[in-house]
Amino acid sequence: MYNVSEKVNLVDIAGRAGVSLSTASRALNNAYGVSAATRTRVLAVAEELSYVVSPEASRLAGGSTGRVAVVVPHISRWFFGEMLAGLEEVLRSADLDLLLYNIDTLDHRRHFFERLPARRKVDAVVVLAFPVDEQERKRLELMGVAIVAAGGQSASYPFVCIDDHIAGRQAMDHLLFLGHRRIAMIAAETPLAPGWPKTNQRSAGYYSALEEAGIAPDESLVRTVDWGGEEGAKAMGGLLSLKDPPTAVYAHSDEVALGAIRTIRRAGLRIPEDISVIGIDDHPAGALADLTTVHQSVREQGAIAGRTVLAALKHEEFDPAIIVPTELIIRSTTAPPRRRGVL
Amino acid sequence: MYNVSEKVNLVDIAGRAGVSLSTASRALNNAYGVSAATRTRVLAVAEELSYVVSPEASRLAGGSTGRVAVVVPHISRWFFGEMLAGLEEVLRSADLDLLLYNIDTLDHRRHFFERLPARRKVDAVVVLAFPVDEQERKRLELMGVAIVAAGGQSASYPFVCIDDHIAGRQAMDHLLFLGHRRIAMIAAETPLAPGWPKTNQRSAGYYSALEEAGIAPDESLVRTVDWGGEEGAKAMGGLLSLKDPPTAVYAHSDEVALGAIRTIRRAGLRIPEDISVIGIDDHPAGALADLTTVHQSVREQGAIAGRTVLAALKHEEFDPAIIVPTELIIRSTTAPPRRRGVL
DNA sequence: CTGTTAGCGCCTTCAG
DNA sequence: CTGAAGGCGCTAACAG
Numbered sequence: 001m002y003n004v005s006e007k008v009n010l011v012d013i014a015g016r017a018g019v020s021l022s023t024a025s026r027a028l029n030n031a032y033g034v035s036a037a038t039r040t041r042v043l044a045v046a047e048e049l050s051y052v053v054s055p056e057a058s059r060l061a062g063g064s065t066g067r068v069a070v071v072v073p074h075i076s077r078w079f080f081g082e083m084l085a086g087l088e089e090v091l092r093s094a095d096l097d098l099l100l101y102n103i104d105t106l107d108h109r110r111h112f113f114e115r116l117p118a119r120r121k122v123d124a125v126v127v128l129a130f131p132v133d134e135q136e137r138k139r140l141e142l143m144g145v146a147i148v149a150a151g152g153q154s155a156s157y158p159f160v161c162i163d164d165h166i167a168g169r170q171a172m173d174h175l176l177f178l179g180h181r182r183i184a185m186i187a188a189e190t191p192l193a194p195g196w197p198k199t200n201q202r203s204a205g206y207y208s209a210l211e212e213a214g215i216a217p218d219e220s221l222v223r224t225v226d227w228g229g230e231e232g233a234k235a236m237g238g239l240l241s242l243k244d245p246p247t248a249v250y251a252h253s254d255e256v257a258l259g260a261i262r263t264i265r266r267a268g269l270r271i272p273e274d275i276s277v278i279g280i281d282d283h284p285a286g287a288l289a290d291l292t293t294v295h296q297s298v299r300e301q302g303a304i305a306g307r308t309v310l311a312a313l314k315h316e317e318f319d320p321a322i323i324v325p326t327e328l329i330i331r332s333t334t335a336p337p338r339r340r341g342v343l
Numbered sequence: 344m345y346n347v348s349e350k351v352n353l354v355d356i357a358g359r360a361g362v363s364l365s366t367a368s369r370a371l372n373n374a375y376g377v378s379a380a381t382r383t384r385v386l387a388v389a390e391e392l393s394y395v396v397s398p399e400a401s402r403l404a405g406g407s408t409g410r411v412a413v414v415v416p417h418i419s420r421w422f423f424g425e426m427l428a429g430l431e432e433v434l435r436s437a438d439l440d441l442l443l444y445n446i447d448t449l450d451h452r453r454h455f456f457e458r459l460p461a462r463r464k465v466d467a468v469v470v471l472a473f474p475v476d477e478q479e480r481k482r483l484e485l486m487g488v489a490i491v492a493a494g495g496q497s498a499s500y501p502f503v504c505i506d507d508h509i510a511g512r513q514a515m516d517h518l519l520f521l522g523h524r525r526i527a528m529i530a531a532e533t534p535l536a537p538g539w540p541k542t543n544q545r546s547a548g549y550y551s552a553l554e555e556a557g558i559a560p561d562e563s564l565v566r567t568v569d570w571g572g573e574e575g576a577k578a579m580g581g582l583l584s585l586k587d588p589p590t591a592v593y594a595h596s597d598e599v600a601l602g603a604i605r606t607i608r609r610a611g612l613r614i615p616e617d618i619s620v621i622g623i624d625d626h627p628a629g630a631l632a633d634l635t636t637v638h639q640s641v642r643e644q645g646a647i648a649g650r651t652v653l654a655a656l657k658h659e660e661f662d663p664a665i666i667v668p669t670e671l672i673i674r675s676t677t678a679p680p681r682r683r684g685v686l
Numbered sequence: 687c688t689g690t691t692a693g694c695g696c697c698t699t700c701a702g
Numbered sequence: 703c704t705g706a707a708g709g710c711g712c713t714a715a716c717a718g
Contacts, residue, residue, distance in 0.1 A: 009694095009695060009696085010695065010696060010697095011695080011696095019704080019705085020704065020705045020706075021695095021696080021697095021705085021706090022696095022697075022698080022704075022705065022706080022707095023703085023704055023705075025696065025697060025698085026697090026698095026703095026704090029697085032703095033703055033704075034703070034704085035703060035704090038703085038704085050485075052459075052462050052463055053463075053695085053696075054403070054463055054694085054695050054696070055399075055463060055464055056398075056399040056400075056402040056403045056408075056463075056694085056695075056696090057399075057403050057694070057695030057696040057697090057710090058695075058696055058697075059399040059696090059710085060397070060399045060400050060403055060694090060695080060696070060697090060709095060710045060711065060712090061695075061696040061697040061698080061709080061710055062696085062697055062698070062709095062710065063696085063697075065399075067442075070443075074428075075424050075427055075428050075431065076421060076424035076425040076427070076428045076642070077421075077424065078419060078420075078421065078424075080424070081418050081419035081420065081421075081423070081424040082419040084418055084419070084443075084445075085417075085418050085419045085445055085447065088418065088443060088444075088445045089445070092444070092445075092451075092460070095460070097442050097460070097461075097464065098442065098443045098444075099410075099440050099441065099442060099443075100413075100427075100431060100441045100442075100443045101431075101435075101441075102427075102428055102431045102432070102435075104428065108435075116395075117435070117438070117440070118440075119395050120395050120396075120397055120398060121398055121440065142393075229627060229628075229630070229631040230630075230631075233631070255627075255631070258628065258631040258632070259631055261631070262631050262632065262633060265633075266633075284572060284598075285572075285598075285601065285628035285631070287572070287573075288572040288573075288576070288598070288601040288602055288604070288605050288628070288632075289601070289605065289631075289632065290605060290608075290609075299419070352710095352711060352712085353711065353712060353713095354711080354712095362688075362689085363688065363689045363690080364689085364690090364711095364712080364713095365688075365689065365690080365691095365712095365713075365714080366687085366688055366689070368712065368713060368714090369687095369688085369713090372713085375687095376687055376688075377687070377688080378687060378688090381687080381688085396711085396712075397710085397711050397712070399710085399711075399712090400694090400710070400711030400712040400713085401711080401712055401713075402694085402712090403693095403694045403695065403696090403710090403711080403712070403713090404693080404694055404711075404712040404713040404714075405693095405694065405712085405713050405714065406712085406713070
């Protein structure tokens with residue numbers, strides 16, 4: 001098999017350029033103390049031989065790893081993939097490599113924090129959208145590298161996320177504005193993050209909106225489910241079996257909302273005529289279902305997290321708590337409620 | 344900052360265990376020639392000091408990198424995320440790290456193949472669901488490592504994928520069986536992979552099914568769009584503006600089908616009464632929309648690709664061409680056509 | 687079975 | 703501005 005890279009080392013290019021090893025090294029790393037002429041020559045030779053440093057050797061001799069670990073739950077979900085895309089883009093632009101660790105079960109999660117497979121392999125780790133507990137935090141710090149969180153607040157690390165309370169309010173206020181008073185909430189909670197502030201805050205938005213509107217919360221209208229469309233569908237079934245069903249449903253996420261919609265349609269009811277539905281996230285599948293929702297720029301959050309990492313690595317200043325704005329997107333799953341008698 | 348790992352090296356554990364450096368090394372790598380007693384002792388010390396090898400040093404001294412690069416277009420799409428999840432899981436179980444390269448534009452793609460950022464950094468690269476051209480193949484081989492493809496056939500590398508022709512036939516045969524004769528196709532093509540066998544084969548399934556049913560293809564019923572729901576929605580608009588619209592639509596993917604559904608609904612038509620819709624993939628959003636589709640196990644394909652990588656790295660035998668079966672999933676977007684006059 | 691000895695490829699003082 | 707020399711932490715022959 002034809003293979004160049006295995007053979008071309010710094011010595012080679014040094015020899016070919018007629019300089020010493022160290023000069024070649026300096027030139028490549030554009031360090032001080034190399035004449036422009038020499039540098040150009042070295043660079044040319046390197047280019048010609050298509051040389052690339054051995055990251056291993058470089059690192060061993062005192063450099064950084066040039067890698068960052070990204071820990072993400074459920075990589076196949078749009079939200080995380082999108083965030084990862086934003087993150088990857090800025091890391092790549094800085095020539096950093098991304099080591100991916102998917103943590104989609106409690107077992108994998110434990111494994112990750114106990115074994116710390118990324119130890120000694122990265123310059124930083126970013127935790128995507130799930131809360132690390134106290135113990136995990138300690139393990140992480142054993143790695144002795146920069147840590148940043150994205151997609152959720154963190155007490156311990158710099159983070160970037162949306163304000164879930166506000167997002168919840170935007171959804172609820174829209175429903176309230178339309179005239180709904182009997183509004184259900186399907187709260188989503190992932191087993192990986194029970195009690196994660198995200199879900200709580202989205203719930204808090206529900207309660208505070210109701211209170212402000214002078215409506216007493218009815219706990220029979222509140223369902224908490226494991227994150228996901230199928231779960232949302234099930235919860236909606238429960239809601240529809242109430243003697244006095246809601247005229248509108250606020251779901252913590254678009255996936256959950258989509259599940260609810262399926263149940264409503266299967267029940268022969270129409271949206272939004274009979275029941276309004278709103279979600280949060282602005283998931284592309286939601287757009288395809290004409291779902292009213294609250295938009296958040298997920299990819300941008302990933303990118304910001306990436307920039308935070310870069311700043312941290314360069315020991316530059318950075319904002320340790322960035323909140324990205326959200327925005328109501330009205331599509332066609334919400335409308336004013338019909339009179340009760342008409343239904 | 345408290346930090347253990349930076350300090351504990353092989354020498355330390357060797358000294359603490361009262362053995363030489365090389366013995367310690369052997370013990371840790373469970374190589375031949377170490378008494379059980381010694382090994383146990385070394386391992387114990389290593390555990391106690393929570394030692395981890397420096398991958399850089401290890402690699403430099405002759406080992407492998409313990410990393411594999413994964414090149415994926417559009418990481419935020421369910422299909423790729425799912426595949427990645429399967430892949431990550433098996434790689435992780437083999438203690439291999441996954442270096443992620445997202446290639447979502449032509450520019451990034453060119454950048455990747457020209458600069459080969461993964462050069463000298465990995466033991467293998469897996470190309471996820473996009474075709475590498477001849478030139479790219481040459482660049483890739485410069486890396487001198489194992490290469491495997493997943494999610495699409497490859498002439499040059501071992502691969503795992505579904506049979507797109509069969510998948511297309513399963514969708515079409517279902518429609519035909521229901522009695523449809525005027526069937527539209529919305530073909531999806533990603534700019535990243537024009538002419539990628541996948542799309543072609545899914546199209547081939549359309550034509551071969553029609554032919555076998557004795558139906559002359561009507562090119563006005565065939566639309567080719569860039570991959571994605573919004574594009575599918577647009578194409579459906581064109582189809583509905585025909586003097587004689589189709590009674591059923593076969594979309595190359597669930598996303599495209601979902602887009603088509605939105606357009607049909609917005610036009611005030613009902614599914615499946617007025618028009619049937621079928622997709623391919625079994626995307627979770629499709630399930631939430633009760634979309635009839637052809638299922639493929641994406642995660643499993645990723646896992647198989649992972650196992651193929653492992654086998655290749657161990658120089659074991661492996662099947663260089665694995666086809667994963669697909670299966671028709673009937674939900675509620677397909678039904679027999681109504682009589683024309685009734686519409 | 688175990689210890690000694692060379693490097694792996696590069697960066698970084700240190701002299702010139 | 704440049705070259706020589708000493709590791710970085712580990713593995714892989716070699717000897718014992």
